[in-house]
Amino acid sequence: MRSIGEMARDSGLSVSALRFYDRVGVLVPAWVDPVSGYRWYGPEQVEEARLLARLRRAAMPLADIRLVLAGWSGTDTGLVRRLLQAHLCRLEAGLSDAREEFSALRALLDNREKPMPSPRTAAVRLSVPAPELADALDAVRFAAGRDPELPMLAGVLFDIEGGTLDVVATDRYRMAVARTGTSGYDGTRVQLVVPTPLVDAMRALLSGEEPVRLAVDGDRVTLESGAGQTAGPCLDHDFPDYRRLVRTPDGSRAEVDTAAFREAVVKGPVVTDDASGPGEPAAELTLLQVTGDAAVALGDDRGSDRNQVAVNRAYLLHALDAGARDRLTLEIGAPTVPVVIRRPDDEHTFTLLMPVRLEN
Structure with a gap:
C-alpha cells in the first residue's frame, strides 16, 4: 500500500489532485483509515494514476477520463481508442482554429497604421525627494520582468505627469505601482522605461534626505544626488498601458x-x-x-x-x-x-x- 504522498511521488499527480479525484470518484483510494482519514492506495492503482496524469496533461475532459479509466483494464479497448482519437481530433481542430485567428491578428497588426516614434527632443528637468523615490523604487522593483522574449518589461516605467512620478513594474504575473511627488516640471506627460540595472544604480544613490535631480534628454536619463550621478539609455520599447490594467x-x-x-x-x-x-x-x-x-x-x-x-x-x-x-x-x-x-x-x-x- 502507498500513502497519498508516495502515490503523488510515483504517479506525477499532486497530493491535492489525488484528493480531488477521490472526491469526484475517479481514483478512489483502496483504503481510508477511519480514524485518521489517511488515504492508502494499492500497487495496482499506480498505473491508473500515471495514466490519469497523462490524460490531465493532454487536457482531456473529466467525463472522458472516467470512461478511459473504466475501459483501460478491459479486453475490448475499442472505446478507449475512440475516446483518445476523438480528443486528439478536438485538440487538432482547436489548434487549427487558433492558427487562423492568430494569422488574422497578425494581418491586422501589419495593416495597422503605426506612426514612426518621435524621439524625445524636449529636455525634462525635475526634482524628487530622495526618500520618497527610494521608497517607490523599493515598492516596485521586485515585479520587474526577466523574460528575454518581453524586453519591454525588463525595466521600470517612469511616468511623469502633473507634478507626480509614478513608477511601475510588471512581469505579467504581478504588477506594482508607486507614486512620489516632483517639482520643477509642469509640461506634457513623459514616459520612459528605465532598465533594471540603471534602476538599481539609481537606488544606490538615494541614501540622503535632500531632493535628487532627474533629467531626461532624448532617450537618455540621468539621476544626480549628493552621493553621485548615474545615467544611461532608456529601453526602446513601449510599456503596456498600466492604467487600464489596474482597473x-x-x-x-x-x-x-x-x-x-x-x-x-x-x-x-x-x-x-x-x-x-x-x-x-x-x-x-x-x-x-x-x-x-x-x-x-x-x-x-x-x-x-x-x-x-x-x-x-x-x-x-x-x-x-x-x-x-x-x-x-x-x-x-x-x-x-x-x-x-x-x-x-x-x-x-x-x-x-x-x-x-x-x-x-
Missing part, C-alpha cells in the same frame, strides 16, 4: 498585521500548481479568502470553496515585503480577479497579483 472590480477588503500574516503564509497550507509548463517546477500556491469578519483565511483544499483565490505563494511574500508597512490591506474578489495589496496610508502604492487558475 479591477472591487473586492472584499481585510486589513492584516503584515508580520503575523506573512508568518501564517510561510507556515500555512499550500496547493500545487499542476499547470506548470514542461520542465518547469510546480509552483506553490496560497488560497486566500476574506471571511465574514473581515479577516483573511488561508485555504488548504482547492475544492472546498469556490470563492477562494489562488496566488503564487512566493509572489505573495514578495509583495508583503515590498509593502513596507506594519499593516496592509488585501482586496480579494472573484477567483479570476487579481488580488490587490495596498498600503492603508497610500492609495497610489499597491501590488496586483494575478490569480492562478486551479486545474482539477
Whole structure:
C-alpha cells in the first residue's frame, strides 16, 4: 500500500489532485483509515494514476477520463481508442482554429497604421525627494520582468505627469505601482522605461534626505544626488498601458498585521500548481479568502470553496515585503480577479497579483 504522498511521488499527480479525484470518484483510494482519514492506495492503482496524469496533461475532459479509466483494464479497448482519437481530433481542430485567428491578428497588426516614434527632443528637468523615490523604487522593483522574449518589461516605467512620478513594474504575473511627488516640471506627460540595472544604480544613490535631480534628454536619463550621478539609455520599447490594467472590480477588503500574516503564509497550507509548463517546477500556491469578519483565511483544499483565490505563494511574500508597512490591506474578489495589496496610508502604492487558475 502507498500513502497519498508516495502515490503523488510515483504517479506525477499532486497530493491535492489525488484528493480531488477521490472526491469526484475517479481514483478512489483502496483504503481510508477511519480514524485518521489517511488515504492508502494499492500497487495496482499506480498505473491508473500515471495514466490519469497523462490524460490531465493532454487536457482531456473529466467525463472522458472516467470512461478511459473504466475501459483501460478491459479486453475490448475499442472505446478507449475512440475516446483518445476523438480528443486528439478536438485538440487538432482547436489548434487549427487558433492558427487562423492568430494569422488574422497578425494581418491586422501589419495593416495597422503605426506612426514612426518621435524621439524625445524636449529636455525634462525635475526634482524628487530622495526618500520618497527610494521608497517607490523599493515598492516596485521586485515585479520587474526577466523574460528575454518581453524586453519591454525588463525595466521600470517612469511616468511623469502633473507634478507626480509614478513608477511601475510588471512581469505579467504581478504588477506594482508607486507614486512620489516632483517639482520643477509642469509640461506634457513623459514616459520612459528605465532598465533594471540603471534602476538599481539609481537606488544606490538615494541614501540622503535632500531632493535628487532627474533629467531626461532624448532617450537618455540621468539621476544626480549628493552621493553621485548615474545615467544611461532608456529601453526602446513601449510599456503596456498600466492604467487600464489596474482597473479591477472591487473586492472584499481585510486589513492584516503584515508580520503575523506573512508568518501564517510561510507556515500555512499550500496547493500545487499542476499547470506548470514542461520542465518547469510546480509552483506553490496560497488560497486566500476574506471571511465574514473581515479577516483573511488561508485555504488548504482547492475544492472546498469556490470563492477562494489562488496566488503564487512566493509572489505573495514578495509583495508583503515590498509593502513596507506594519499593516496592509488585501482586496480579494472573484477567483479570476487579481488580488490587490495596498498600503492603508497610500492609495497610489499597491501590488496586483494575478490569480492562478486551479486545474482539477
